[in-house]
Amino acid sequence: MAISVKQVEQVAYLARLELTEQEKQIFTQQLTAILEYADKLNELDTEQVEPLHHILPIYNVMREDVVQPGPPREETLSNAPLVEDGQFKVPRII
Amino acid sequence: MELYELTCHELKEKLDRKEISSREITQAFLKRIEQVEDQIKAFVTITGDLALEQAEQYDAGEPVPGLGGLPYGLKDIICTRGVRTTASSKMLENFIPFYDATVAARLAAHKGIMLGKLNLDEFAMGSSTENSAFYPTRNPWDLDRVPGGSSGGSAAAVAAGEVPYSLGTDSGGSIRQPAAFCGVVGLKPTYGRVSRWGVMAYASSFDQVGVVSRDVRDCALVLNVIAGHDPKDSTSVNQAVPDYTSFLTTDIKGLKIAYPREYFQQGVDSEIRQVVKNALKHYEQLGAIVEEVSLPHSEYALPAYYLIAPAEASANLARYDGVRYGLRDLQAENVVDMFSRSRAAGFGDEVKRRIMLGTYALSTGYYDAYYLKALKVRRLIAEDFQKVFADYDLIVAPTTPTVAFRIGEHTDDLLTLYMNDILTVPVNMAGLPGMSVPCGFVNGMPVGMQIVGKPFDEGTIFKAAYAFEQTTDYHNARPNLGVSK
């Protein structure tokens, strides 16, 4: 299935990736090629097949509700580009 | 023989007999790194000082059996406390984790000596290590060729004698393919056998940590340490870990080996097919029962993988948003721009491509046609394997369709590059354990034989791999590297 430049732009926005005009063109071609290859799957009738979400036959993996101390705050913040008052600083939302 | 040419168990013998110290071993490998690393570029970070410190501590303390006191390298996608972990991405060029991956912690607790962090295709996306944001790693057998990927640094470092063993990760062949290209042993354990905690996720339902080593015994020794249940990873299975060295016998009489006809067809080099066919004959001579089978949905594994894995990756890599760590566009005046520009600047082309592809496959209107369809095909592929394993102990096939290709050879042809995983991806689709073992050469380049087992039956793989290795000589071949002084 072919994908359009406009779709590439929408997807890039959803994925929060700023693309150059050139990248948009290249990705449009490349994604089209990959998706056309993926269309091969349509050769298979999977009407009656259940999707396989988890390869392991395991269920109910749970932990007990017991508090464990986390790392000191300096560690959590140690890789942050900008910090203020023990918090991560980000530019305005809107 | 130089120390760096020895296997772990050989080194360990000398260490236990106090013929040499851990410090001497570590120094020998650091020297080797110094001599060949300029040519190989297997490392992202070398932690020489830390390694020597650990080695001295080892020498001063009680000996630890297994791999204690022996050096190793980790794929740079495995988080190490206090040591930069980059995923070979500009995004994480300066990221220093404050926590250890479970596998890193296990090796450290085992008193292993970490020599450094090994190069990879950015975020494990690729088959050549050309997608590293820093530099490509080279194949020790031919420096103009790729070492494979994504664990290219892990395989090249072992092949070049820079480390005696290393850990990699394998989501679609990322350990087995580079192991085959570099002429070393590479194991991807069963999904759930080894903890993924602290390993940066690419495609969570496929990712599995595994081993690159010189020989099969070393591989078993490493799996002994890293395998086992981890309460921090919900997909790590709570099942007893056998001593994998107990499977190392050459008696494989009656072992039932299947070879799928789909893996010996067009698209796989005829010379490679021949080399692996010869190996199958060898198995027959050792007393195994070798028969042809069919895995009819094999050709659909790759297209399905290239939908599911990018879909998972698109979510896994969304956390790299410039807020808490990683590259950040500090000029952006609002949050949306900050996200979009930081990510645009931090990720390379292949990563962006897979994020885009995965985002698309999950988006409204395409979810059923692509993502869900691929999950259904995944079941068909898993069932193919189940049927064969009802009658056979192992499946044997080539690991790769070609030997290592030249650097730059496939950069303009994505699909050809993706095809490199065609023989390894189905195994990840089914979550099965698989090992690549050196089984010959084509035009002077190593060829790998892939041995696939039942879920959690790595033991039988070890048995067959060991029997082959001990009755052949391929594992003793070493690349000839000019040593720079």
Place this chain on the structure above:
Amino acid sequence: MDREYEIVVGLEVHVELKTATKIFCSCSTAFGAEPNTQVCPVCSGFPGALPVLNRQAVEYAIRTGLALNCEIAEVCKFDRKNYFYPDLPNAYQISQYDQPICKNGYLDINVDGKHSRIGIIRAHLEEDAGKLVHQGSITTTTYSLVNLNRCGVPLLEIVSQPDMRSGAEARAYLEKLRSICLFAGVSDCKMEEGSLRCDANVSVRPKGSSKLGTRVEIKNLNSFRSLERAIEYEARRQIEALEDGEELVQETRTWDEEKQVTRSMRSKEEAHDYRYFPDPDLPPLRIDREWVERVRASMPEMPDQAQQRLINTYGLSDYDANWLTSTPQTLEFFDETVKHYPDAKAVSNWMMGDFSRLLNQNNMEIADSKVTPQYLAEMLRLIEKGTISGKMAKTIFEEMFFTGKSPEEIIKEKGMQQISDQETLQKIIDEVVAGNPKVVEDYKNGKEKAFGFLVGQVMKATRGQANPALVNEILKERLMRE
């Protein structure tokens, strides 16, 4: 014109489950800690971190589901809901998309004697996001700060059917939901701390129509009162718009508490596309029926049962019974008091009157006050015996409320004992009568007011401690003899 329209309301309620740890990691959920001190690689979305489900969160979800008459799923799974926001570290929220843990339930409400059953479509588990502090308002700020302490706190999102027809019904639903969650012991449900949050979907349609009108989602509803008012306001706004021939747009509006209006939130053109898919890091849940039955067996009395019991046992009104079952603490206090003083109506009057007033005035909950059920019962007995007057009781109760002292002690300290002794009163009355001949004269001449004055004099002489009923009686007798 309102009469020609019907208001249709559905609520989406987020209840914070009161687990000790977060839903997918072992960080504390305690409220009010220093920013980013209750975080770890998992809840702050660091590379390689993986979630592990909290069993208690699942059990609380089952408990709530049972309390809301839901079906509990046999199998359910967790999905990733993908969107970028600085308070969402992974850029996906782990939630449940197409297999919620609970579905198809209901709860009953009663507004001014009208009983209604409100359907519950589903209740699903998910993780909370962090908190953004804007420097200034969200629109004028140049930057914001991210605190991830709340990130990963377990939430149960409970989605009702659009079964409510007024702001009052919506309020009753939310109040009932709150009391159910409190009785089930699954949440603190404190709106001011955000452990109970509510968004309302409001539409209007011509009466008799079964087609739903254009739906508007209202956010920022921080109290029961603002929920009720916002819905009434929004419905009126929609009806007026329709009457004016305007077309309504499906949008999200925010409740402006200060101006008491809903305002459109600048909605970006972009349609959200959350790209839900099953979280590969979390194996699915198989909730065996044994577990469900174990939880069911451990369920305490729920508000509806308790109300019925109060009505049947004590003959209380619907209204009283409803009020007394608003929180388990209220009911427990009542039950305990009645054990010591069986006049349930008197107990309920005191609780709904002075007790409730003092709690509200001081922004306290029953547990914060010092008064005990035993002392309230004791006080009521003293009123009954005539030891204290109703008026004195008010003062005594207030003292008990703040100090926790017994009524006896307070009476002694303040010298508040009521004078009910015949002889003592007789003597005082004699003095008052003797000292006010003119007034007595007026009384005899038919001036009713004069009687009141004399009573006042007696009360003054006894510093208000005279038993008023007795004073009336004796004084009347005395004046007849005059």
